[in-house]
Amino acid sequence: MTRIVQTRRAALATVGAALVATAFAAPAVAADDAAAVAAAVEALRVAMVAGDGKALAALVFDQLVYVHSDGHLDTKESFLKSLDGTNSFKSLALSDQIVDVVGDNALVRHTFDSVNNLPEGKTSTAHIRVLQVWKLDKGAWKLLARQSTPLKV
Template identity: 50%
Template sequence: MSVSRRVALVAAIAAPVLIRAVPGTAAGPDAAAVEQAVDALTQALLAADGPALDALVLDGLSYGHSSGQVQDKTAFVETLTSKRSAFPSITLSDRSVSVVGDDAVARHVFTGEVVSGGKTAPVHIGVMQVWHRDHGRWRLLARQAFKI
């Protein structure tokens, strides 16, 4: 195989991977459905909506905060619904989604405010979420935030 044919072959193989890896993109109906689930979770966080949070996350949830704290589903939902922590504002940017079968990885930058213990603090963190297709709907399995 000539060099030019090898380059063309490599480019043809790599193009779909490179296109999918571009931040802020989601390709196909599965990725769009994951984006919708991310948005629904954001709205449930803002509203501290217990039933919506319960429906959007799996029982085996591992929810990691940028502080290093990790919560299970019960602690995650209870912290929000009890109003011990609240989010008056959330903006997601630099979004990307990658779907592999019944699993998906969503990444974004989370900017907003959190009210905890009566004090308001700004939030600007990176987030990686792992979503799993559960009986036809996307539900959060794991989330890890990290300091930028």
């Protein structure tokens, strides 16, 4: 009987130690994941401003659902077509960003402020709130969905 008690105690001690180690390791992993997602968001912003279709294609899923603040929807194909090789943005800034990683998914919320280039040298502005859904795919974070809504100036 003593041997069983000692074995159970040893097993419980091992499980307890593993739980404690996991509790301390999990925030570090989550912080690393959040930083990787934030880096992917920044890479997307840079590629959008540059009109870099190759970089944009690598950062989004084929099933992309990209909803603009006016309600129109882009697929991956139309998203790339609207930005690849264009100079759509004079500037694009993201602020108030929050990244929440949930397993192999991430929710990113931020404010999106841009100056958009229009024909004939004109510009327009956007001041919107954005929700993005990112998913880990073969070690890389890719955009799966995006929804935005206008903010009052």
